[in-house]
Amino acid sequence: MNIENIKARKSVRTYNEENISPEILEKIGEFIKKADNPFNIPIELRLLDANEHRLSSPVIIGAKKYVAGKYKKQINGEVAFGYSFEKFVLYATEIGLGTVWIAGTMDRKAFESAMDIKEGEIMPAVTPIGYKADKRSIRENIMRKAIKADSRINFDKLFFKNDFNTALNENEAGKWLIPLQMVRWAPSGVNRQPWRVVVEGDKIYFYEKRTKGYERDNVGDAQKIDLGIALCHFDIATREIGLKGHFYQDNPNIATPENTEYIATFGLGK
Ligand SMILES: Cc1cc2nc3c(=O)[nH]c(=O)nc-3n(C[C@H](O)[C@H](O)[C@H](O)COP(=O)(O)O)c2cc1C
Structure with a gap:
């Protein structure tokens, strides 16, 4: 997985x-066994056949296979899930397959049954896998337009310097520019883009700016999944450009705006 993906x-x-x-399905089967994340929370991904399990989604046309994931409810579970599942999504992209994160618009009962969801387990999202049709369906086009799927919030509205009052412009982001651009292009539920980042020297603080009224209690705080995706993109980009660091939990002394919650820190070094 790389910046290109x-x-x-x-x-x-x-x-x-x-x-x-069958060869590619086998490769996928191997890949999903190693769904790691910086929180070391086990995420179980499964490859599912749409016909066999009668899986469907009102927004998907033509998908014959899906990958779904689950984990045991716990602190940081959503973020870990977001990271691991996005890693799979990018792997699928690398081998030429189309995907889409689906957390809401699906026959959830059928998927949960296919995933053997037990008490205390959460299945936040699934993705179809397959080859992209030449043309998008009309519904898909309307959807993309409605949620402005091809655009993202401006860089200097997402990323900050030292505190939330000082915007970070692209031309002052230095070595963090590409990793932050990769965060900005991450997918998020309804394209809400809840990730916010404060850069303080060699430390990068990730925050979730929760959209009001978007919490869903059956899958926890859904926007924390988006944060996991952001961490995954940041991690892949920093590795590729040779910045060695890791994620950890910290206690930043930074005043946070309303509905904004600290998630994790990336620091250079071991
Ligand atoms: C956690 C998550 C949940 C999503 N749930 C759905 C969904 O239920 N239905 C859907 O059609 N798209 C869903 N999406 C896809 C987003 O709408 C899409 O990623 C966003 O609009 C950006 O478009 P892009 O992925 O083409 O860049 C979800 C994305 C994420 C990250």
Whole structure:
């Protein structure tokens, strides 16, 4: 997974007839066994057959296979899930497959049954996998337009310097520019983009700016998943450009705006 895959990924909701070959399905099976994340929270991903389990989503056309994931409810579970699942999404992109994060618009009962969801387990999202059709469905086009899927909030509204009162412009982001651009291009539920970042020297603080009225209690705080996706993109980009660091939990002394919650810190070094 690399920066190219992050840039190339776009949601695919309309698939063509082509089957995924058994060899590629096998590769996927191997990949999903190692769904790691910086929180070391086990995330179980499964490859599912749409026909066999009668899986469907009102926004998806033509998907024959899905990958879904689950974890045991716990602190940081959503963020860990977001990280691990996005890693799979980017792997799928790398091998030429289309995906789309689906947390809401699906026959949840059918998916949860296929995933053997037990008491205390959460299945936040699924993705179809397959080959992109030549043309998007009309519904998909309308959806993308409605949620402005091709644009993102301006860089200097998402990222800050030392505190939340000082915007960070692209031309002052220095070595953090590409990793932050990769955060900015991350997918998020309803394209709400809840990630906020404060850069303080060699420390990067990630925050969640919760959208009012967007919490869903059956899958926890859904926007924390978006934060996990952001961490995944940041991690991949920093590695690729040779910045060695890691994520940890910190206690930043930074005043936070309303509805904004600290999630994790990235620091350079071991
Ligand atoms: C956690 C999460 C949940 C999502 N849930 C849905 C969903 O239920 N239905 C859907 O059509 N798209 C869903 N999406 C896809 C987003 O709408 C999409 O990523 C966003 O509009 C940006 O478009 P892009 O992925 O093409 O860049 C979800 C995305 C994320 C990250």
